[in-house]
Amino acid sequence: MTSILIVGAGAVGALFGSALARHGALVSVVCRSDFDIVQREGYDIVSPSLGNHRFRPHAVHRDVSECKAPPDYLVLTVKVLPGADRAELIRPAVGPKTVIVLIENGVDIEAEIAASFPGNEILSGLAIVGVGRTAAGKIHHQSMGSLNLGRYPSGNSPAADRLAAAFEAGGIGCKVIDNVVTARWQKAVWNATFNSISIMGGVLDTATILGTQESRAFVRAAMEEVCATAAAAGHPQHPKLIDQYIAGTLSIPAYKTSMALDYENGRPMEIEAILGNTVRAARKHGVVTPILDALYALAKMIEAKSSARQ
Amino acid sequence: MTSILIVGAGAVGALFGSALARHGALVSVVCRSDFDIVQREGYDIVSPSLGNHRFRPHAVHRDVSECKAPPDYLVLTVKVLPGADRAELIRPAVGPKTVIVLIENGVDIEAEIAASFPGNEILSGLAIVGVGRTAAGKIHHQSMGSLNLGRYPSGNSPAADRLAAAFEAGGIGCKVIDNVVTARWQKAVWNATFNSISIMGGVLDTATILGTQESRAFVRAAMEEVCATAAAAGHPQHPKLIDQYIAGTLSIPAYKTSMALDYENGRPMEIEAILGNTVRAARKHGVVTPILDALYALAKMIEAKSSARQ
Numbered sequence: 001m002t003s004i005l006i007v008g009a010g011a012v013g014a015l016f017g018s019a020l021a022r023h024g025a026l027v028s029v030v031c032r033s034d035f036d037i038v039q040r041e042g043y044d045i046v047s048p049s050l051g052n053h054r055f056r057p058h059a060v061h062r063d064v065s066e067c068k069a070p071p072d073y074l075v076l077t078v079k080v081l082p083g084a085d086r087a088e089l090i091r092p093a094v095g096p097k098t099v100i101v102l103i104e105n106g107v108d109i110e111a112e113i114a115a116s117f118p119g120n121e122i123l124s125g126l127a128i129v130g131v132g133r134t135a136a137g138k139i140h141h142q143s144m145g146s147l148n149l150g151r152y153p154s155g156n157s158p159a160a161d162r163l164a165a166a167f168e169a170g171g172i173g174c175k176v177i178d179n180v181v182t183a184r185w186q187k188a189v190w191n192a193t194f195n196s197i198s199i200m201g202g203v204l205d206t207a208t209i210l211g212t213q214e215s216r217a218f219v220r221a222a223m224e225e226v227c228a229t230a231a232a233a234g235h236p237q238h239p240k241l242i243d244q245y246i247a248g249t250l251s252i253p254a255y256k257t258s259m260a261l262d263y264e265n266g267r268p269m270e271i272e273a274i275l276g277n278t279v280r281a282a283r284k285h286g287v288v289t290p291i292l293d294a295l296y297a298l299a300k301m302i303e304a305k306s307s308a309r310q
Numbered sequence: 311m312t313s314i315l316i317v318g319a320g321a322v323g324a325l326f327g328s329a330l331a332r333h334g335a336l337v338s339v340v341c342r343s344d345f346d347i348v349q350r351e352g353y354d355i356v357s358p359s360l361g362n363h364r365f366r367p368h369a370v371h372r373d374v375s376e377c378k379a380p381p382d383y384l385v386l387t388v389k390v391l392p393g394a395d396r397a398e399l400i401r402p403a404v405g406p407k408t409v410i411v412l413i414e415n416g417v418d419i420e421a422e423i424a425a426s427f428p429g430n431e432i433l434s435g436l437a438i439v440g441v442g443r444t445a446a447g448k449i450h451h452q453s454m455g456s457l458n459l460g461r462y463p464s465g466n467s468p469a470a471d472r473l474a475a476a477f478e479a480g481g482i483g484c485k486v487i488d489n490v491v492t493a494r495w496q497k498a499v500w501n502a503t504f505n506s507i508s509i510m511g512g513v514l515d516t517a518t519i520l521g522t523q524e525s526r527a528f529v530r531a532a533m534e535e536v537c538a539t540a541a542a543a544g545h546p547q548h549p550k551l552i553d554q555y556i557a558g559t560l561s562i563p564a565y566k567t568s569m570a571l572d573y574e575n576g577r578p579m580e581i582e583a584i585l586g587n588t589v590r591a592a593r594k595h596g597v598v599t600p601i602l603d604a605l606y607a608l609a610k611m612i613e614a615k616s617s618a619r620q
Contacts, residue, residue: 197608199511200511200608200611201509201510201511201512201608201611201612201616208611208614208615209611211614214607215607215610215611217607218603218607218608290601291600291604294528294600294601294605295604297527297528298510298528300522300524301507301510301511301519301521302511302514306511308518
């Protein structure tokens with residue numbers, strides 16, 4: 001029976017873990033903040049597509065070191081934050097055959113893990129899901145709920161296919177893609193732009209960000225810098241991507257990005273994974289990105305203020 | 311006896327008016343929001359350098375049209391905001407010999423007035439003063455208290471000298487300068503940068519804005535764009551100006567810019583006068599200013615959100 005360990009089982013980890021557990025995978029979790037209630041009662045999940053249900057993991061750990069045997073898949077769903085050594089976090093549970101699955105935000109977030117575990121297969125996943133934690137152990141699945149998954153740095157694998165099948169069987173659409181890094185860059189075109197802008201003016205929603213012709217021109221110019229960086233990094237994007245993103249964002253009700261919500265709630269923001277790594281890739285490849293540089297400088301000031309406030 | 315009309319007698323106007331009234335000038339005011347109490351009781355001014363005193367204007371008007379005769383000097387101390395036609399505001403009180411004095415923020419704020427009153431002498435003034443309105447009719451003079459004054463578009467004049475002498479006699483240091491537009495650009499190097507950045511992240515104080523080496527490099531790069539614009543507009547700045555501004559700002563306790571305070575208090579912000587006019591001057595003179603453009607786009611988003619909130 002396939003064993004899966006979810007490390008950092010917050011909202012995304014719990015929801016995806018519950019889906020994987022539906023058809024027999026042994027899903028254990030490492031969760032620190034809600035450990036007591038999750039160990040006692042499992043997760044209380046409200047979901048329109050998976051149904052309201054209780055997810056009782058096979059085992060609940062407070063720390064990765066408590067895991068008795070390396071899992072077949074170790075799924076990492078923690079935030080990517082400076083100072084958090086994700087490789088050291090998962091090392092105690094990674095066996096020689098463990099497939100490491102990164103379901104996280106940002107670009108260039110795999111290299112550090114790949115370098116630390118050169119013998120292990122790495123899968124990289126992009127979650128498309130609206131899900132939040134409403135209280136300790138309580139997960140509210142609001143919208144969407146799918147995953148794009150691929151082998152890092154590129155290609156496909158039987159392990160990816162098997163995991164995708166388990167997700168699909170559990171009710172989470174999972175597409176295996178050949179170039180997951182290109183897909184990460186695609187997502188970064190939206191994320192690096194909207195997330196960064198959204199924390200200005202404490203905070204701006206998508207409708208305000210796209211509120212005028214001038215503001216849309218600015219968003220477009222910022223997105224063009226991400227596209228130029230992606231292309232220089234070997235991951236050119238579709239010429240219509242920016243149009244599609246702007247039209248798509250305008251077509252749905254105003255909302256706040258994950259970074260805006262983190263800012264409002266005083267939680268750490270993934271500025272480095274989403275924007276900092278984009279800016280560093282631009283510098284590495286000699287791409288001039290004055291708008292992203294400005295957003296990055298401003299975001300770091302806001303982060304410094306936000307940290308000081310806590 | 312010299313007659314002076316202060317239009318928009320808020321904190322700066324009341325303080326400066328009280329100084330001008332000290333040695334016999336007939337100082338009248340137009341003040342809308344605090345009209346009742348000012349007409350009844352005058353201004354209650356707390357000032358370390360001028361002393362705590364009550365300033366009873368010669369006449370208090372609710373509207374410029376109530377003025378019976380054109381003054382020798384009409385001193386305009388209103389905010390420069392889009393949609394507020396300052397020329398039409400003052401027109402009823404401007405006689406053929408009235409000297410119009412603009413004590414306001416921003417760059418390129420004189421041209422509109424000069425075009426509307428081609429036969430009148432225009433003086434442009436830069437206030438260096440920390441003063442606020444603490445309640446209706448109550449003015450608190452906190453720090454500094456001086457003025458640089460010059461004829462627009464350049465040069466000096468007997469009218470400027472006389473007004474400066476009246477300010478000096480009343481306790482407000484007033485320097486007559488030959489190129490007031492260059493001085494406006496000098497001030498814009500600080501203002502366009504710090505004011506704009508300060509409204510990000512709702513809001514950032516000067517210490518946060520200059521908190522790291524990277525943030526200081528960003529501020530410097532933004533200031534360099536203002537300097538390049540000023541030079542292209544014919545007003546080159548001293549090569550050490552940016553160093554002096556950064557060192558000077560670091561040397562005093564953290565504070566919030568006027569725009570940050572306006573933002574926090576839901577008041578209109580002088581984005582156009584301070585930053586918008588700078589960006590437009592850059593475009594006019596073919597100067598590339600990606601950081602200022604980004605700050606301007608972000609500031610306009612924040613303004614749109616802020617206006618919607620009211």
